[in-house]
Structures are given as C-alpha cells and as structure tokens.
Amino acid sequence: MEATLFEKIINREIPADILYEDELSIVIKDISPQAPTHLLIIPKKVIPKLSDATGEDQNILGHLMLVAGKIAEQLELDETFRLVVNNGAKAGQSVFHLHLHLLSGRSLNWPPG
Numbered sequence: 001m002e003a004t005l006f007e008k009i010i011n012r013e014i015p016a017d018i019l020y021e022d023e024l025s026i027v028i029k030d031i032s033p034q035a036p037t038h039l040l041i042i043p044k045k046v047i048p049k050l051s052d053a054t055g056e057d058q059n060i061l062g063h064l065m066l067v068a069g070k071i072a073e074q075l076e077l078d079e080t081f082r083l084v085v086n087n088g089a090k091a092g093q094s095v096f097h098l099h100l101h102l103l104s105g106r107s108l109n110w111p112p113g
C-alpha cells in the first residue's frame with residue numbers, strides 16, 4: 001500500500017515544518033493554515049481515521065492529546081486553543097492518516113461550521 005502523505009513527511013520523503021517529534025508522534029505546521037497557529041499532531045502509526053482506532057491505540061490517542069497540551073504550553077498559546085479531528089470525508093477529512101488539528105490565535109466561534 002502506498003505511504004500516506006504524513007508517513008512521507010515522517011520519513012522525510014517530503015518536506016514539512018516540523019515543530020516536535022517523539023517516538024509516537026510528530027507535530028507539523030499545516031500547509032494551509034486556518035488560524036494564525038494551525039498545527040497537525042500526527043501519530044507515527046497509520047490509523048486512517050479516529051473511528052478505525054481500537055483499544056490497542058489507547059496509549060497513542062492519549063499521547064496525542066498530551067502532546068497537544070505540551071506544544072500549546074511551549075508556544076504560550078495562553079491556554080486558548082481548539083483541537084479538531086475530522087473523521088471521514090463528509091466531515092472534511094482529506095488525509096486518511098489520523099491527525100489532530102490544533103488551532104489558535106483568532107477567535108474560534110461555536111458551533112463550528
């Protein structure tokens with residue numbers, strides 16, 4: 001099976017602005033930012049979408065959330081940010097390798113579009 005876009009970034013086959021990396025995850029800047037800060041928190045394991053995750057992935061999923069909080073703290077986002085997971089094409093998912101969007105730096109309306 002062909003590597004996902006994010007696997008290619010993890011494997012340094014295509015460039016990206018990488019802010020953080022550890023054994024389970026990588027954090028990059030979104031190429032098409034929807035807010036002044038728009039990051040993608042990506043597990044190294046390919047899980048196509050959140051609804052494909054199983055109990056085996058519990059540690060990875062928790063890890064992604066903790067990384068999000070840590071990065072937000074490092075970037076001094078003033079404890080004001082939003083995490084988004086688009087699950088499935090109809091929900092706006094375009095890259096089928098699970099990722100959290102971290103958005104900050106502008107007012108974030110509710111309900112989201």
Ligand code: AMP
Pocket residue numbers: 005016028029030031032033040085086092093094095096
């Ligand atoms: P989603 O639509 O939820 O699957 O999110 C995929 C995100 O990946 C979008 O916000 C895109 O702007 C972003 N994206 C696509 N290609 C790249 C890339 N080469 N580097 C960084 N972000 C990307």
